Amino acid sequence: MLPVVIVAGLHRDARRAVVRRLLREVPGAVALHHDLSAAPGGTVRRTLADGTGLTDSGETPLVNDCACCALREDLVPELERLADGGLCRLAVVELWDSVEPRSMAEVVAAHGHGRFELVGVTCAVDPALVLPCMGNGDDLAEAGLAAAPGDQRVVADTFARQLEYPPVLVLADGSEESTPGTDAAGGADAAGTDVLTGPDPADLELLTQLHPTARRIPVTDPGLVAALTAGFDPAAAAARQHPACALLPQEADAHGVTTHVWRARRPFHPARLHEALEDLACAAARSRGRFWLANRPDTLLSWDAAGGALCVDNLGPWLAALPDAARDMVPAERLAAAALDWDPEVGDRGQLLAFVSPELDVDGVTELLDSCLLTDGEYAAGPEAWRRLDSAFDELLDPAVP
Structure with missing residues (x-):
């Protein structure tokens, strides 16, 4: 050939x-x-x-x-x-x-x-x-x-x-x-x-x-x-x-260039994250990963930002939201990635975002992301209460059909 x-x-x-x-x-x-x-x-x-x-x-x-x-x-x-x-x-x-x-x-x-x-x-x-x-x-x-x-x-x-x-x-x-x-x-x-x-x-x-x-x-x-x-x-x-199984960059800091990997197990408050999007998109030369919104507890969302432009996308359900029979249709790479990061309470749901940039303000990025998570009281209210939170992401994830 x-x-x-x-x-x-x-x-x-x-x-x-x-x-x-x-x-x-x-x-x-x-x-x-x-x-x-x-x-x-x-x-x-x-x-x-x-x-x-x-x-x-x-x-x-x-x-x-x-x-x-x-x-x-x-x-x-x-x-x-x-x-x-x-x-x-x-x-x-x-x-x-x-x-x-x-x-x-x-x-x-x-x-x-x-x-x-x-x-x-x-x-x-x-x-x-x-x-x-x-x-x-x-x-x-x-x-x-x-x-x-x-x-x-x-x-x-x-x-x-x-x-x-x-x-x-x-x-x-x-x-x-x-x-x-x-x-x-x-x-x-x-x-x-x-x-x-x-x-x-x-x-x-x-x-x-x-x-x-x-x-x-x-x-x-x-x-x-x-x-x-x-x-x-x-x-x-x-x-x-693919954000669900990608080997994202790991923590690094050399020659003035930093990679910061931020993880969390509880979901974002949709309104607070939406308000912070512009600052987060401009915080690094490149950021990518996956995230979890409280009012969409079963939906895996991708984060893809470069040059100050951010794209978020609905990639379907988290594995934890699928019935066991449906997991047989999931690619092996994703099953393996989920198994390595499985939580007994929320499964593969969670936040995993990598920020790469010269002169990265790690403390500032971390503080802003942490502030967007559900508080202890909001988390304790449970998924049914989360679904009623502000739907600020609807225009990004559910565009109107002409």
Whole structure:
């Protein structure tokens, strides 16, 4: 089968450096890239390149007014064509700037049918740009990076999902400065200028704390090709991002960067938490996890914040709220995670939020979160009384249907 590697990332120069390295190192490697910058005009431009430069190009129309949908529709036939041709030894799928790797990885993994196989997914990262990207609350549309007219994502949360999904991160080594206009699909190499200093330790520490389980490898590392073609499990990658079973960052403090993991067993008072949302969303460069509202005692809620933008989502019931027979349908990863954190009174219900940031005010975050929990008297009133508390989250979790 034709091996396929996906290279993602908002850091365009770092991403292109990874693609160029793979094209140079693997004979018969081909880079496939869909440029979504022309999507407002109704088309997506596709390019193919090898180690010598551009070999083919074409256009595909938008699907459902969505550039990412067009990418998905065009990607599989192109990979099939490369596989059937018999000359390609490695297909490198370079995703456009704001395309998130998970959806593309799952498409490739599901449609290989013995002709091609997803063997690696990576995000290319410039350590010096991690904090600026993670703190950027601009809409993608404002930055010229929207993948569809209705794309409402922001730069920070898009970058966070790109960064936290792959098991391998490739780091720009900081020894070259890219020349504007370098071909995205493996054209002329960027001119390089040697510098005497490597990445700032604080930048590397932030990257480490944001995704501590990832393997981080420089783009110049001799083992790069082996690291990116070692195999990839989409189910395991998805589980790592699911708030119910994710291995969230652990407590850390180094080079001015801090990770604070806050836990509690009693639920939040919905009105007090709602009032504190803005301050909590802006308290750290990145925060994520799961939480429990008193007036929704059976509902697992996700917390996902970056760049001051916060997304909360209903992920269905806690395991403790399910009948025993229904637990047989729950993925093994979630069962294992719940078993490790099971409480005899409330089961897997609880608060688990991780805050990662330079200059994090740990005491302030802890005090604010603690103040949002039910008081002793409120907790003692029990679930029936909790359900009657202020429903401040209804507009976020139960949007009105037009």
